[in-house]
Amino acid sequence: MAEPEEQVLDGVGVAPGIAEGPLTAIDLGGLQAPDRRIAAGDAAAETARLDAAVERTIRQLKALRARRARLPDAAAEEIGYILDAHLQMLSGSRLLRGARARIEDARRSADYALAQEVEAAARGFEALNDPYLAARAEDVREVGRRVLRMLQDAAPNPFESLPDGALAAAESFSPADVAQMNPARIRGFAAELGGAQGHTAILARSLGLPAVLGVAGLMQAAAAAEAAAHAAGGGPVPALIDGFEGKIVLNPREATRRRYRDRRAGHERERRKLERLRDRPAETRDGVRLALEANLDLPAEAATALTHGAEAVGLLRTEFLFMNVDRPPDEEAQTAILTEVVRAMQGRSVTIRTMDVGGEKLAHALGPELAGAANPALGLRAIRLSLKRPKLLQTQLAAILRAGAEGPVRILLPMITTPGEVRRVREHLTRVRRRLQRKGVRQAPEPPPVGVMIEAPGAALAADALAQVSDFFAIGTNDLTMYTLAVDRADDQVAHLYNPLHPAVLRLMEFSIQAALRARLPVSVCGEIAGDPRFTALLIGLGVRELSMSAGAIPQIKQRVRTLDAAACAQRARAVVDSLDAGRIASLLDDLNGLG
Ligand code: PEP
Ligand code: MG
Numbered sequence: 115m116a117e118p119e120e121q122v123l124d125g126v127g128v129a130p131g132i133a134e135g136p137l138t139a140i141d142l143g144g145l146q147a148p149d150r151r152i153a154a155g156d157a158a159a160e161t162a163r164l165d166a167a168v169e170r171t172i173r174q175l176k177a178l179r180a181r182r183a184r185l186p187d188a189a190a191e192e193i194g195y196i197l198d199a200h201l202q203m204l205s206g207s208r209l210l211r212g213a214r215a216r217i218e219d220a221r222r223s224a225d226y227a228l229a230q231e232v233e234a235a236a237r238g239f240e241a242l243n244d245p246y247l248a249a250r251a252e253d254v255r256e257v258g259r260r261v262l263r264m265l266q267d268a269a270p271n272p273f274e275s276l277p278d279g280a281l282a283a284a285e286s287f288s289p290a291d292v293a294q295m296n297p298a299r300i301r302g303f304a305a306e307l308g309g310a311q312g313h314t315a316i317l318a319r320s321l322g323l324p325a326v327l328g329v330a331g332l333m334q335a336a337a338a339a340e341a342a343a344h345a346a347g348g349g350p351v352p353a354l355i356d357g358f359e360g361k362i363v364l365n366p367r368e369a370t371r372r373r374y375r376d377r378r379a380g381h382e383r384e385r386r387k388l389e390r391l392r393d394r395p396a397e398t399r400d401g402v403r404l405a406l407e408a409n410l411d412l413p414a415e416a417a418t419a420l421t422h423g424a425e426a427v428g429l430l431r432t433e434f435l436f437m438n439v440d441r442p443p444d445e446e447a448q449t450a451i452l453t454e455v456v457r458a459m460q461g462r463s464v465t466i467r468t469m470d471v472g473g474e475k476l477a478h479a480l481g482p483e484l485a486g487a488a489n490p491a492l493g494l495r496a497i498r499l500s501l502k503r504p505k506l507l508q509t510q511l512a513a514i515l516r517a518g519a520e521g522p523v524r525i526l527l528p529m530i531t532t533p534g535e536v537r538r539v540r541e542h543l544t545r546v547r548r549r550l551q552r553k554g555v556r557q558a559p560e561p562p563p564v565g566v567m568i569e570a571p572g573a574a575l576a577a578d579a580l581a582q583v584s585d586f587f588a589i590g591t592n593d594l595t596m597y598t599l600a601v602d603r604a605d606d607q608v609a610h611l612y613n614p615l616h617p618a619v620l621r622l623m624e625f626s627i628q629a630a631l632r633a634r635l636p637v638s639v640c641g642e643i644a645g646d647p648r649f650t651a652l653l654i655g656l657g658v659r660e661l662s663m664s665a666g667a668i669p670q671i672k673q674r675v676r677t678l679d680a681a682a683c684a685q686r687a688r689a690v691v692d693s694l695d696a697g698r699i700a701s702l703l704d705d706l707n708g709l710g
Contacts, residue, residue: 118342118351118365123329125304126606127360128315131324132378133302134371135279136350137364139336140272147225147262152217160217164224167264168204174260175201177307178285180607196253203257209235225265232258273300281355283336283362289313290437293412297321302355304362306332311592311612311642312604313411313433319645319664320411322418324357328606332362339364388669392423396672398654402680406672407465407662409640413451416458419665423672426463428662429526429588429640430455432510436471436480442506448513456521463522465588465662466514467567468507468539470496470528480506491602496529501538511539511546518558526588530566531573536583540564569593569641574622577629587630588662591641595619614643615699617691624691627657638662647674651706654680655687 152160179197203209209231216227232254239251273295276282282300284291286307292314295303300323308314308327318325339351354363354374363370396404407428408419419427435443435451443451456464471480480499487493500507514525527539543561550557568574569590577587591614596603598619601611613619623639630637638660643649645663647670653661654675661671686706693699 117367118339118346120367120370121335121339121364123332123335123362123364125326125329125360125362126310126609127357128308128310128327129318129323129325129357131302131322131357132374132381133281133324133355133357134374135281135301135353136277137283137336137353138276138280138350139283139333139340140276147223147229149226150223152221152223154221157218157221160224161214163265164213164217164228167224167261168210170264171260172201172204174286174307199253200257200260203254209254225262228258228261228265276300277350281353283332285333287314289317289433292317292321293434293437295321295323297323302357304329304332304355306330309604309606309609311596314604316642316664317411319666320409320415322666324355326355326357326360326362329362335364388673391669391672394672394676396675398675398678398680400679400681402654402659404654404675405660406668407638407660408665408668409662410455413455415665416455420459422665422668424462424665424668426465427455427459428465428638428660430464430466432467432469433471436469442480442509445509445512448509449516452513452517453520456517456523459521461521463524465524465526465565466517467526467528468497468500468510471499491596497527497535497539498529501535504542507539508542508546511543512550514562515547515550515557516555518562519556523558524563524565524586526565526567528567529570530580531570532576533579533583536564536566536580568626569597571598571622574626577626581629581633581635584635586636587626587638589623589626589637589639589641591619591623591639591643594622594641598622613696614641614649615703616696617694617699620691620699624656631657636660645671647671648703648707650674651678651683652687652690652703654678655683655706656691657684
């Protein structure tokens with residue numbers, strides 16, 4: 115029997131590593147929706163939820179349509195035709211009018227109303243007994259599934275049914291989807307949408323899952339390979355994910371497999387060599403000591419942080435608390451989770467960031483006002499949401515204070531732009547401390563330091579003022595780059611414009627570092643550049659002594675630090691920051707990197 119043909123697809127490698135296994139295309143959520151009645155007063159909110167989900171689906175379809183430009187002509191045409199048909203079904207169509215009527219008249223949830231309307235429309239097409247129209251029935255169901263997926267962020271774990279060692283493929287994975295992947299069972303993943311700086315990518319790196327995003331035509335190629343394997347009486351499609359180079363290989367030939375296995379063995383040897391540095395200090399050749407810390411996205415990563423020699427948790431993102439749940443966890447539940455992390459870090463400091471939900475991050479549990487914002491990244495996000503919903507904020511602060519009874523904690527506030535926001539959080543903190551005291555609940559012996567993320571350009575430029583109300587700064591270069599350059603960090607179409615080395619970003623960084631140093635505040639960098647060895651010399655040169663990164667990056671950064679001379683870095687960094695030209699900056703950085 116002829117061997118199935120090897121096929122290589124290109125995308126963006128967002129999490130390093132090579133994984134081999136059966137490629138399993140998954141449909142994140144079917145058309146199931148329970149029959150849920152709603153009160154008359156809730157109809158408007160349900161309709162708004164439906165409209166928001168439709169809006170997001172339209173955006174997703176348009177993104178997929180734009181992606182098709184990278185495909186060969188015939189495939190592009192075919193996919194374009196289907197996506198156009200789907201878009202049409204969502205623009206002021208009978209389908210949506212029908213679903214809205216079911217919400218208002220039959221008082222049903224948006225999910226159920228939509229699922230019922232879709233089924234009715236699909237059956238209508240099927241009843242016409244015409245093969246062309248029967249195909250439309252499948253289109254209607256597909257569109258319905260897309261909208262339902264948007265409505266049901268909290269669907270049951272779709273990865274449980276995948277075979278052990280599978281590589282997961284989908285049109286797109288949200289951060290909440292990745293949080294549900296068990297790295298002991300899923301070896302890696304690939305998707306058509308997404309870029310290297312988004313939270314889906316960050317989570318993949320945190321979990322050590324090789325991942326490739328922005329793979330045009332992935333689902334169609336996977337379906338075709340699966341159909342061919344099926345016709346030949348074979349099983350699932352064998353595949354490779356190369357998270358270094360951003361490649362997916364379907365049906366790899368034996369020689370290709372061997373090549374990849376050799377590469378993987380090489381990386382493994384290198385990793386073991388780096389791990390030997392674990393208990394050595396991150397110290398430059400001229401004796402400047404750095405603190406290398408871990409960014410955690412999930413509590414379970416605390417153990418990995420220790421294995422890699424993290425000196426502290428420099429950023430614990432708490433968004434996971436609000437993912438894949440219907441309701442936010444209460445104070446007890448949050449306390450238990452945070453306490454576990456603090457205990458696991460065995461006396462090392464844990465910087466806990468209050469929720470940064472909104473923007474591209476999911477917020478199913480937090481209510482409808484977050485859905486459907488015209489510009490979510492500029493809207494009710496992060497600290498703005500926390501201050502608007504003080505109960506949520508106070509619950510988080512109480513849980514942090516209580517976890518602080520078990521070890522040192524710091525409180526970090528995301529998306530701060532004005533000193534007033536910090537002051538208001540401090541007032542809430544005082545109130546919560548008093549309440550815990552009155553009730554005799556154990557909490558941190560002293561009020562924990564309160565720091566701010568410098569991640570909006572306005573915060574960087576107002577860093578002097580923020581320094582007066584803050585105990586420390588954490589520079590979030592992921593968002594700082596996105597907001598300064600007006601480039602969506604998760605959109606691979608504009609990924610070429612996303613550049614933390616842009617002179618504007620560098621100046622904002624330098625400005626905030628200087629403000630912190632003048633005010634004698636600790637300052638760290640916790641954006642993705644902290645874990646990228648290309649930036650280490652520059653950051654040291656700019657005066658940063660604390661870097662927080664994906665735990666897996668720590669050994670490599672430590673090795674880099676130990677080759678550098680801080681005084682020489684400072685001299686060269688000056689020239690980099692003084693330059694006005696991104697090209698010149700890149701070449702100065704190459705010089706700087708040639709130093710060590
Ligand atoms: C950042 O913006 O750089 C950051 C560290 O925060 P997040 O990636 O969670 O937005
Ligand atoms: Mg950020």
